[in-house]
Amino acid sequence: MSIIFDHVNYIYDEDTAMAHAALIDVNLKIPDGKFIGLIGHTGSGKSTLIQHMNGLIKPSGGTVYFNNEDINAPTYNKKNLRARVGLVFQYPEHQLFETDCFKDVCFGPKNLGLPQKDVELRAYEALKQVGLEDDFFYQSPFDLSGGQKRRVAIAGVLAMKPEVMILDEPTAGLDPKGREDILNLISDLHKKTGITIILVSHSMEDVADYVERIIVMNKGRVAFDAEPKEVFRHVTELEEMGLAAPQVTYCMKELWEAGFDVDTDATTLEEAKNEILKALGRC
Amino acid sequence: MLRDITLGQYYRTESVIHSLDPRVKIVATFSFIISLFLVKNFIGYIIAGLFLVFCIRLSKVPPKFIFRGMKTIFFILIITMLFNLFLTPGIPLVTFWKFQITKEGLKLAIMMGIRLVFLITGSSIMTLTTTPNNLTDGLEDLLKPLKKLRVPVHEISMMMSIALRFIPILMEETDKIMKAQMARGADFESGSLMTRAKSLIPLLVPLFVSAFRRANDLAMAMEARCYRGGEGRTKMKPLVYKRRDAIAYLVIVLYLAAIVVLGRIFFT
Ligand SMILES: Nc1ncnc2c1ncn2[C@@H]1O[C@H](COP(=O)(O)OP(=O)(O)OP(=O)(O)O)[C@@H](O)[C@H]1O
Ligand SMILES: [Mg+2]
Numbered sequence: 001m002s003i004i005f006d007h008v009n010y011i012y013d014e015d016t017a018m019a020h021a022a023l024i025d026v027n028l029k030i031p032d033g034k035f036i037g038l039i040g041h042t043g044s045g046k047s048t049l050i051q052h053m054n055g056l057i058k059p060s061g062g063t064v065y066f067n068n069e070d071i072n073a074p075t076y077n078k079k080n081l082r083a084r085v086g087l088v089f090q091y092p093e094h095q096l097f098e099t100d101c102f103k104d105v106c107f108g109p110k111n112l113g114l115p116q117k118d119v120e121l122r123a124y125e126a127l128k129q130v131g132l133e134d135d136f137f138y139q140s141p142f143d144l145s146g147g148q149k150r151r152v153a154i155a156g157v158l159a160m161k162p163e164v165m166i167l168d169e170p171t172a173g174l175d176p177k178g179r180e181d182i183l184n185l186i187s188d189l190h191k192k193t194g195i196t197i198i199l200v201s202h203s204m205e206d207v208a209d210y211v212e213r214i215i216v217m218n219k220g221r222v223a224f225d226a227e228p229k230e231v232f233r234h235v236t237e238l239e240e241m242g243l244a245a246p247q248v249t250y251c252m253k254e255l256w257e258a259g260f261d262v263d264t265d266a267t268t269l270e271e272a273k274n275e276i277l278k279a280l281g282r283c
Numbered sequence: 284m285l286r287d288i289t290l291g292q293y294y295r296t297e298s299v300i301h302s303l304d305p306r307v308k309i310v311a312t313f314s315f316i317i318s319l320f321l322v323k324n325f326i327g328y329i330i331a332g333l334f335l336v337f338c339i340r341l342s343k344v345p346p347k348f349i350f351r352g353m354k355t356i357f358f359i360l361i362i363t364m365l366f367n368l369f370l371t372p373g374i375p376l377v378t379f380w381k382f383q384i385t386k387e388g389l390k391l392a393i394m395m396g397i398r399l400v401f402l403i404t405g406s407s408i409m410t411l412t413t414t415p416n417n418l419t420d421g422l423e424d425l426l427k428p429l430k431k432l433r434v435p436v437h438e439i440s441m442m443m444s445i446a447l448r449f450i451p452i453l454m455e456e457t458d459k460i461m462k463a464q465m466a467r468g469a470d471f472e473s474g475s476l477m478t479r480a481k482s483l484i485p486l487l488v489p490l491f492v493s494a495f496r497r498a499n500d501l502a503m504a505m506e507a508r509c510y511r512g513g514e515g516r517t518k519m520k521p522l523v524y525k526r527r528d529a530i531a532y533l534v535i536v537l538y539l540a541a542i543v544v545l546g547r548i549f550f551t
Contacts, residue, residue, distance in 0.1 A: 079470065095466075097485045157467060
């Protein structure tokens with residue numbers, strides 16, 4: 001069970017003067033149950049890439065496989081695919097439309113053709129999972145704050161019980177607290193349900209603490225695809241791509257240069273703390 | 284899907300037609316449309332067709348791109364042609380059941396079809412080669428004389444330019460919303476007419492919400508910059524006729540003359 005990209009290319013507005021290659025020879029294998037970060041500068045093709053995963057965009061060249069089946073084969077059931085590969089878009093405003101949050105979350109499971117009871121049960125579960133307070137269940141989604149809207153949008157996809165969940169910049173436009181809340185929520189989801197999560201972001205800081213693997217996109221190509229530690233070793237290359245390693249990495253590097261015996265591979269605050277304590281001989 | 288609608292879109296490239304003054308292009312398009320209604324025989328259509336091909340070649344817009352926009356009006360085209368084909372009285376050619384196709388009907392249907400295709404291609408060339416801003420600037424200038432009759436020319440053209448400016452934005456937005464709902468299993472393409480109409484709700488609500496928000500933002504931004512209508516307003520880039528525009532006008536006049544003269548000669 002996995003998503004595989006085999007030499008995928010994508011060109012926007014093909015055969016016009018505005019033709020623009022958004023993906024160039026992308027090869028990826030995303031196995032089950034992983035928590036993956038997809039990172040890249042603005043316009044690097046992240047959103048384009050993830051829309052290939054549930055068949056919203058058809059590659060201009062190459063093939064995308066889900067569980068060893070070509071998802072763009074004419075007989076392939078795309079609706080079923082979209083239930084199994086859930087995609088939460090960057091702006092919740094693009095999907096919220098019902099009169100209250102509960103009904104809105106019902107939309108996904110209802111489209112799967114489930115009986116009304118199951119639909120409501122799933123919606124309730126999903127809203128609970130994303131930690132929306134009960135008071136908001138029957139309020140208009142348009143009256144919610146940005147963070148709450150995002151939770152409802154995530155619940156809307158979660159209610160379809162996907163095996164893979166892709167989130168496009170779920171933290172955009174949130175304050176630090178809201179950001180952390182959403183990221184913790186996603187991380188908890190991953191731990192509890194074991195579903196594959198692909199988190200799109202352009203901030204290393206966001207991703208470093210949580211993910212097991214990082215895919216870095218640069219100008220439509222996959223630049224790095226490795227564990228966070230491995231990726232953060234390429235600080236200069238990352239900076240050339242308009243990205244940066246987490247603050248912790250820079251900090252550890254400076255400590256090391258100043259003569260402290262710390263491991264510069266530490267990427268999370270926790271690891272860094274332990275390393276520093278160790279170096280100071282207080283462990 | 285939605286990107287197939289090229290009507291009213293701008294195609295960015297560099298060509299003689301792109302660099303013409305918008306007033307020339309508006310006048311040319313109107314002349315062309317009028318000429319289509321003047322011609323009554325196939326010679327006229329051949330001239331109009333050649334003129335069109337000439338303009339398309341000059342504009343460097345790929346013909347594929349122009350005709351992709353035609354798909355959306357294909358339905359209207361077929362209906363118009365069918366009506367003409369069956370409902371024109373005259374000498375019957377084929378009769379079956381209650382319907383009969385007449386010689387006049389056939390001729391009219393073909394002419395009507397050509398006329399519609401030409402009309403839309405002609406106006407597409409104008410919109411494809413002129414930015415919305417330029418187009419409304421040109422229109423405002425051409426309609427200036429109406430100001431004397433107290434027609435709010437500036438306001439009308441401002442409204443038009445805002446509308447045109449928002450078409451691509453809203454199209455893009457529609458595309459995104461459709462994708463977001465399709466990711467939740469929405470289906471816009473199958474089912475009966477009723478279910479299909481219902482399936483538009485998840486698309487229309489977010490679209491309207493966003494359109495109103497944008498309208499509100501724009502109004503606020505205009506107010507913040509003290510917009511107060513057309514009075515005493517100057518232009519950053521005033522329209523000035525160049526040599527090529529004079530040549531273009533000449534070409535239009537020649538074209539109209541050819542249509543009238545050749546049409547007469549062959550007709551009599
Ligand atoms: N609908 C579209 N039509 C034409 N070009 C597009 C379209 N969407 C994206 N592009 C182009 O494709 C490239 C990749 O865009 P994409 O949205 O995938 O980037 P991204 O990595 O998600 O960026 P961001 O961080 O800003 O969301 C960009 O250069 C963009 O201009
Ligand atoms: Mg994006």
